[in-house]
Amino acid sequence: MTIRVGSNEEKEFILSKYPYTAQVMRSGGSLVVAAKGESILGFSWSFRREIPAAVGKTEEYINVIEVFDAEQRCRGIGSLIVKKCIETARENQCYQVRAYCDINNLPSHMLWVKNGFTVSPVKMENGQIVGSYVAYKL
Ligand SMILES: CC(C)(COP(=O)(O)OP(=O)(O)OC[C@H]1O[C@@H](n2cnc3c(N)ncnc32)[C@H](O)[C@@H]1OP(=O)(O)O)[C@@H](O)C(=O)NCCC(=O)NCCS
Known part of the structure; x- marks a missing residue:
């Protein structure tokens, strides 16, 4: 398996196979x-x-990260992708890498925690906690 920058063709492939990704890509x-x-x-x-x-200062903001097949999850693929994003952000002299995850998305929270990100829950005025910003200082 390789972790690398994707091509335009691969972007189009992802958009065609997983149309919901168009909202974030x-x-x-x-x-x-x-x-x-x-x-x-x-x-x-x-x-x-x-x-x-x-x-x-600048940041790399990760809009979406996904391992498509549930059977392939929890094997470190997500972490390898996160590490590649960190490496690229560092090369580009960014100050931090950041993302957001919904509060009920435990796998996503655990991915960021595993990779050394801080977790900042977002509390609405009504007291409801809706999600967390996660950040990695380079
Ligand atoms: C979030 C996601 C990308 C993580 O990818 P991954 O390849 O499973 O990530 P990793 O294997 O590197 O790490 C995941 C960690 O979370 C842990 N984890 C996953 N689900 C968990 C759960 N329900 N409870 C506790 N820990 C959990 C795993 O055990 C693993 O930690 P470990 O290696 O210390 O055991 C993947 O779950 C996914 O594609 N989810 C659907 C899309 C999504 O929600 N994306 C994020 C929001 S955009």
Whole structure:
């Protein structure tokens, strides 16, 4: 298996096979794929941006990360993709890597914790905790 930057063709393939990914795979982002031979086992889509606070630094924001086949999960593929995103962000002199996960998504929370991300739960005015921002300082 290799973890590498995905091509435009692979982006189109993911969009065609998993149409819901179109909501998060905008233009101007980066695709990382976990590939085994011709098959794509998983991917992440992230983009580099100014941190939306006046600190004058950039971040890599991971919009989506997914290992498609449930049977392939919990084998470290997600972590390899996260590590590749961290490596790319470091090469691009980013300050941090960040993502968001829904509060009920325990596998996603555990993925970030396993990879050394902080977990900042988001509390709404009504007291409900809806999700967590996760961040890795480079
Ligand atoms: C989140 C996701 C990408 C993780 O990929 P993965 O290949 O399973 O990740 P890893 O194997 O590297 O690490 C996952 C860790 O979470 C743990 N984990 C997973 N489900 C868990 C659960 N229900 N309870 C406790 N720990 C759990 C695994 O045991 C593993 O930790 P370990 O290696 O210390 O045992 C994958 O679960 C997935 O594709 N989920 C559906 C899409 C999704 O929700 N994406 C995130 C939001 S965009």
